[in-house]
Amino acid sequence: MDTRRAFLAAGAGTLAVLAGCTSGPNGGGDGSGGGDGSDGTTAGTPTPEAAETLATHPAARDLDAQPRLGPPVDEAAGVVVAFEDPSCTLCRRFEENTLPDLRSNLVDTGDAAFVYRGYPVIYPWGKPASQALESTFAADADAFWALKDHYFAEQGTFTTDNVLEETEAFLASETSVDAAAVVDDARNERHDAAVQADIEAAQAAGAGSQTPIFYLFRDGEFQTRVSGPQGYDVFAAAMGF
Amino acid sequence: MAQTSGLRRRLPDLPTGSDDWRLMGRTARLVLGIPTYAVVALVAAVAGLTLFVTSLNLPLAGFALTGDLTLDGRLRILRGLYPFVGSAYDPFQGTLLVFVAALVGVNVAMAVYHFREHAVSVESGGASLAAVLLATLGAGCAACGVPILLAILSIFGVSSAALLLPLDGLEFALLAVVALVLSTHWLAEGMRGGEIRGCPVDL
Numbered sequence: 043m044d045t046r047r048a049f050l051a052a053g054a055g056t057l058a059v060l061a062g063c064t065s066g067p068n069g070g071g072d073g074s075g076g077g078d079g080s081d082g083t084t085a086g087t088p089t090p091e092a093a094e095t096l097a098t099h100p101a102a103r104d105l106d107a108q109p110r111l112g113p114p115v116d117e118a119a120g121v122v123v124a125f126e127d128p129s130c131t132l133c134r135r136f137e138e139n140t141l142p143d144l145r146s147n148l149v150d151t152g153d154a155a156f157v158y159r160g161y162p163v164i165y166p167w168g169k170p171a172s173q174a175l176e177s178t179f180a181a182d183a184d185a186f187w188a189l190k191d192h193y194f195a196e197q198g199t200f201t202t203d204n205v206l207e208e209t210e211a212f213l214a215s216e217t218s219v220d221a222a223a224v225v226d227d228a229r230n231e232r233h234d235a236a237v238q239a240d241i242e243a244a245q246a247a248g249a250g251s252q253t254p255i256f257y258l259f260r261d262g263e264f265q266t267r268v269s270g271p272q273g274y275d276v277f278a279a280a281m282g283f
Numbered sequence: 284m285a286q287t288s289g290l291r292r293r294l295p296d297l298p299t300g301s302d303d304w305r306l307m308g309r310t311a312r313l314v315l316g317i318p319t320y321a322v323v324a325l326v327a328a329v330a331g332l333t334l335f336v337t338s339l340n341l342p343l344a345g346f347a348l349t350g351d352l353t354l355d356g357r358l359r360i361l362r363g364l365y366p367f368v369g370s371a372y373d374p375f376q377g378t379l380l381v382f383v384a385a386l387v388g389v390n391v392a393m394a395v396y397h398f399r400e401h402a403v404s405v406e407s408g409g410a411s412l413a414a415v416l417l418a419t420l421g422a423g424c425a426a427c428g429v430p431i432l433l434a435i436l437s438i439f440g441v442s443s444a445a446l447l448l449p450l451d452g453l454e455f456a457l458l459a460v461v462a463l464v465l466s467t468h469w470l471a472e473g474m475r476g477g478e479i480r481g482c483p484v485d486l
Contacts, residue, residue, distance in 0.1 A: 139370045266346035269339055272363055273370040280346065281357035 054128040094242035096121065100246035101159075101257040104239055109179050109186050112149035119156035120281035121259040125161035125244045127176070127192060128193035129200070133242045133254040136271035143274035148283060158190065159240040163251050167202045170228065174209045176236040177227035185217035185224075192216070232271040293339050298468040307464075310471040311389050313479035320392040328388030335380055336364045339371070388464040394472045396479070 096102045096115060097100035101123045105115055110206045115121045123142065126133040141156070148154035155279055160175055179186035192212050193200070200208060206225050213221035229232060247267075256268040260281050268276060298304060314467035315321050337344040344351075347360035366377030477483075 135373070211372070253468070266344045266350065269343070270371045272343075273342070275359045276363035276369065279352065279356040279363075280343065281351075282352070282356065 045047055052189065061277040063246040064208060084154045088233055094262075096259055096262045099257065099259075099264050101125070101249075102259070103243045103246070107156060107236070108240075109158045109183060109189070109190075111145065111158075112219070113152050115155045115157065116262070117261075118153065120148060121262075121263060122154060122277060122281075123157045123159060123251050123259070124246075125159050125253060126170040127162045127164045127168040127253040128161070128190070129162070129165035129197065130253040131164075131197065132271050134194045134197050136254050137191070137222065140271060140274050141279065144277060148276065148278065148281075152283065153170050154281060158245060160237060161240060161244045161249060161253050161255075162237075164253060167200050167205045169208070170202065171200065171238050172240075173231055173234065174206060174228040176233040177224045178213065178217075179247065180227070180233050180236075181219040181224050185213060185219045189213060237257055296469065296472065298464065303468060306475065307471045310474055310479070311393060311467065313482055314393050314396045315389065316480060317396075320396055323395055324388035324392035325389035326388075330385045331391075332365065332380065335384065336366070336371075339362060340424075341385035342434035357393070382461070383456050383459050386460065390463050390467050391471070393467060393474075397470055397474060400479075401475075439473050 056182050071212050096105065098151075102115075105123070112118060124136075126136070144154070144156060149156050160172040162235060175190060175193075189209065189212065196208075206229055208226040209220045209228070213219055213224055220275040231237075244255070247257060252269065254269075254271060256277070258265045258268060258277065265282075266280050268280065298307065315324055343360065347357045350357075352360075364371065366380050367368065367371040367374075372380065
């Protein structure tokens with residue numbers, strides 16, 4: 043009996059250690075997330091996200107400078123601000139299962155805008171990949187979307203050692219940008235300010251250490267945060283479509 | 284010999300033989316054969332699954348319940364959170380979560396029966412609760428991905444091991460299966476020798 047109680051006590055202790063897993067920005071449930079306090083919140087204090095807008099929400103900082111599909115954010119009824127990591131398997135599932143429907147049903151019709159922001163927090167190769175994405179976006183937006191799709195499509199083949207080499211090969215063969223110059227920029231982190239701006243926006247919005255995470259807006263007003271590769275219906279319904 | 288015997292007395296009673304598994308199956312079947320407890324199991328399973336999936340998206344679930352949405356919109360969001368209906372989980376992860384939820388249902392029904400009909404052992408009830416918490420962690424870690432697991436494992440000096448976790452954190456759900464099986468085993472052992480619906484709980 044005592045042994046069982048000891049076993050359960052040990053289990054309870056382990057659960058206490060692991061509690062961070064569900065008490066993070068998602069599991070916490072109070073919307074306060076794991077922000078760094080830069081948005082004026084402190085841990086455990088609910089963020090008044092529901093009252094925020096595209097102009098005030100931390101996730102929407104510098105939104106005009108971000109890669110975007112669909113209409114300008116101030117003209118779109120719905121806006122999805124996505125924080126993704128190229129190395130994240132759950133992001134890949136979103137890209138494969140949900141984004142195509144979002145694009146065909148809402149983005150391509152002009153009803154919603156989809157904004158991509160890099161948040162490399164999963165595997166190490168996501169960091170140089172994010173540098174490469176920003177460097178590519180600075181050169182050509184179409185090449186950026188092609189490279190982003192390539193990262194997710196071939197996700198299992200990348201490592202920290204080969205990602206920039208593979209990136210250069212892809213950009214050289216599939217896009218019109220100067221692949222060597224773009225990869226040189228990425229290697230020297232010449233667009234690191236853009237990478238850091240995304241990371242800071244995610245942290246200020248309480249994204250914690252997880253991807254993918256999405257912030258949804260309707261008519262400029264923040265609606266809710268969505269975690270994980272949820273299906274199209276969840277996104278559409280949450281934005282009132 | 285004396286040391287071995289002492290050690291055995293201190294170890295938890297684990298299901299080791301086929302008789303243990305048959306006893307668990309028979310006890311669960313007898314309890315679930317009572318319509319009231321079958322309903323309890325169903326309700327507990329659905330509640331467990333709901334707890335797992337909403338723990339990942341509490342802001343979204345809250346928005347679905349209280350936001351400015353049509354009824355259809357609310358239902359579309361809530362429905363989308365569940366495995367197989369929504370796309371947040373792949374088939375394996377979905378199956379694992381549903382399996383854990385089913386185990387929770389069976390376990391809770393047995394615990395409730397034991398509470399009501401016999402003197403329940405505290406550790407069985409505690410193990411059931413621990414299993415639910417572990418399953419919730421498993422579902423949670425499926426969404427938060429590897430980094431949190433990495434941080435946890437790094438405490439124990441096994442940081443690179445997380446890169447080998449094939450379930451993106453649902454390994455916690457597997458731990459929940461272990462906890463639920465142990466709990467069910469202890470409940471069945473606790474009921475051994477008694478009767479359910481006039482049938483002896485024994486082999």
